[in-house]
Amino acid sequence: MEDNYAKILRDGYGIRFYSGMRARTGFVAKTDRGLKEIKKTQRSMAEIVFEHKAKEHLYQKGFQNIGRFCTTVEGSPFFTLDTVQYTVEDAVSAQPMDESKEESFLKGAEVLGELHQASAGFCCEEKRSNLGTLPKLYERRKNELMRIKKNIDKKSSYNPLDLMVKQNFSYYIEKTDEALSLLLSCGYEQAIQRAEEEKVLCHNAFKGDNIRCMESGELHITGFEECAYDTPLVDLVSYLRRFLKKTDGGVGTAEEMMYRYHEKRHLSKQDMNIIVGILTYPDKFMRLCNEYYNKRQVCISPAVRERMEVCIAEKEKQDLFLEEFRKIQWKFS
Structure with a gap:
């Protein structure tokens, strides 16, 4: 499976894969551009594009602490491998907010x-x-x-x-x-x-x-x-x-x-x-x-x-x- 993630990063994003591990929400990869989280999605391309554009709009308006999609070498917010769509984001070190307070x-x-x-x-x-x-x-x-x-x-x-x-x-x-x-x-x-x-x-x-x-x-x-x-x-x-x-x-x-x-x-x-x-x-x-x-x-x-x-x-x-x-x-x- 790691070969697939390496292929996604290399062919889709021009990123070199070093190693990685599974996380609850996806696969976290160590790369030449830092930690990246790769997620497999069942959503339609239109839904992914809508989310991408929404987050880019928020970022441009100053709401910047969000998980943005990395874009492929072709400028797409997702990469397709064997008819399946994958998204890539920068992995962020953060803990879920304590909702008991x-x-x-x-x-x-x-x-x-x-x-x-x-x-x-x-x-x-x-x-x-x-x-x-x-x-x-x-x-x-x-x-x-x-x-x-x-x-x-x-x-x-x-x-x-x-x-x-x-x-x-x-x-x-x-x-x-x-x-x-x-x-x-x-x-x-x-x-x-x-x-x-x-x-x-x-x-x-x-x-x-x-x-x-x-x-x-x-x-x-x-x-x-x-x-x-x-x-x-x-x-x-x-x-x-x-x-x-x-x-x-x-x-x-x-x-x-x-x-x-x-x-x-x-x-x-x-x-x-x-x-x-x-x-x-x-x-x-x-x-x-x-x-x-x-x-x-x-x-x-x-x-x-x-x-x-x-x-x-x-x-x-x-x-x-x-x-x-x-x-x-x-x-x-």
């Missing part, structure tokens, strides 16, 4: 604001967009849940997951309806129009190993595979959810996260209303139902059962957080 999320919110602000004005022919998809997604997930409940009611016996869905069905339907109503009444369509005019990007995986801390203390951002045009509020809500999942922090830290983000990219009262609407949607429960019931699994794995139990157990905590979070939305103008 609230301070980490404050710094992360600030960097996320910088990322979104730098992404504005990005133009690309290989357009990848999620603009305006949330209302349709909520409606589709609601209909799926209603169908799941109907099928469960037809059963002669229930498994543990069936019982959890039956017992919590009304709550999650109401939450979905509330989220949909909030989105449609608080200016979501205007926010989408504004994002489309601004040509701003969402990272869509701003979490975990994609946020790495360098020795300098600065954050290095990777994992742009899913980046797409959308309102940046989607990223911000996802990061808030991550904060709630990984820490015991409360609304005070969440408020500070909003201010840190706001210092880099303006948040309006309308934006805060939309954030509340997206936060109201029971994303985790709906995803778990979709994951289990749409795969027609014969039995429930202990992991799926535990994830659903944890999700339902967090209802009260999330409702209390949202109730308090609503009080800070009026502090933004």
Whole structure:
């Protein structure tokens, strides 16, 4: 296999391969141009090009602590070997950010604001967009849940997951309806129009190993595979959810996260209303139902059962957080 990596570097990039080792995300090679990480990808060429152009735009706009693709001798962001695409990046010495600390999320919110602000004005022919998809997604997930409940009611016996869905069905339907109503009444369509005019990007995986801390203390951002045009509020809500999942922090830290983000990219009262609407949607429960019931699994794995139990157990905590979070939305103008 090392012969393949040597061939990729030599033929594709004009780089001399010395030695290498497997890493969790790819293959790290020692070369005459420093350490390089080679990754095999199943994505389409258009998707790779979109990611490459997005990262180059960010870099040119000053958001430079990111994993950029090395380009081949022909100027391509990938090299094809035996019909398979490979990308090459500079290997960076950095550790995943400690998500058990609230301070980490404050710094992360600030960097996320910088990322979104730098992404504005990005133009690309290989357009990848999620603009305006949330209302349709909520409606589709609601209909799926209603169908799941109907099928469960037809059963002669229930498994543990069936019982959890039956017992919590009304709550999650109401939450979905509330989220949909909030989105449609608080200016979501205007926010989408504004994002489309601004040509701003969402990272869509701003979490975990994609946020790495360098020795300098600065954050290095990777994992742009899913980046797409959308309102940046989607990223911000996802990061808030991550904060709630990984820490015991409360609304005070969440408020500070909003201010840190706001210092880099303006948040309006309308934006805060939309954030509340997206936060109201029971994303985790709906995803778990979709994951289990749409795969027609014969039995429930202990992991799926535990994830659903944890999700339902967090209802009260999330409702209390949202109730308090609503009080800070009026502090933004």
